[in-house]
Amino acid sequence: MIFAGLALTGMMSVYGQQNVFAFFEYDIRTDKEDAFINGYTRDLEWQRAQGDDWSWIGWFVQNGSRRGRFVDATPDHTWADFDDWKVDGAENSQYNRIHWLPYVKNPSGSYKEILAMYSNYKADWYKSKYLQVYYLHTNGTDDGKNIMAYLAQVKPQLSKRLGGLSFIWMKTVSGGNPATYLLFIALNRTEDLKLCDGIFRISESGNPERKYEGLIKNIESELWVYSAELSLFPHAGE
Template structure:
């Protein structure tokens, strides 16, 4: 066995399996019907008013996708709660009826994946802390079945590298639970503006460049990656209060 392969094998076997964080992250993707953007935004704001009037305890974030294949899509999400919270949503039937009037005529739903926060490989959790950035760089990673352990172990190394970089923005990792290809992960990198790329632009392989075993494990595990930028829409969001 070569020294390189021995290094990779030692890396894979030396880390324990990461413990799961039970923070649920429910995402909903919508394609806005052509020409209905203004009607959708006005209707969605009215629907958020319904949530406020019914004292919905869930936090709802809204974004517009700015590039990639889903350019122009709207994304909303509820994060930072246990999975059980979605079993006790406020007046679900009336919620659906209100959405049918104010939102559904203007959009086509395209997906509703649920992710699990991986806090131990993340450097910060802006959404769970209700401190969203003005933009967020979102990378979806498809991992080969059976390589999840190696992939997550490589993220431990990337986190260590990030914590040593003064200009590194918040990196938050999630693992898909249901609603898509099962071996899928999502990385959200906080970005306030495009100038943030001048200060920090390293991707995960670059972060792993100093650890041959981790880089080899990551490269063997990843099947595909795609990235897009989302713009936070505070007027299309509802952040619940945590205090009195």
């Protein structure tokens, strides 16, 4: 959660309200998992004591090439929120260095926005036990119209296939490849992963992936596991 180090520039007011997430990721150094968890927990306690009113969610990547990577995010923001954090950024960075930064490497961060028109989700979907995450790498040659048409076509199919499970599309606005779109599917049971098998091949009237064959270069997936211990919800119970 090194918020002070993630610059926000050139954002436009057209982006949705309270649909913005700031993500941060780290690899945990070998044999430092316990030290990291203990230090990060202390850091959350320090933030709560500072009156931090933002929520923070932590996950561990369970599989794929990034297995073991820690991801955290602060959700449900407007763009203006990031100019008015109650916690002093410099002091926060200092305590990061004390509590847990020595135990991680390869940090990265990004701003992502929910594409609400193409998503179907319940409040607090990010507290689900698992998130199945897909990365759709597109060719990035148009202004986004083709990918939006694709997402519009697959939305009703995803709703039917997933039977009420929340699914959320996000685009990267800063801190990553803007031609890569993310799909999050919120799960509370491992067995629900079977609903995700072949999910981009579903179509009642032909394969949308074939129709947009030149648009999508490749798709990757991984499973994130929610960590309640490494999460903070200041307004829980209100």
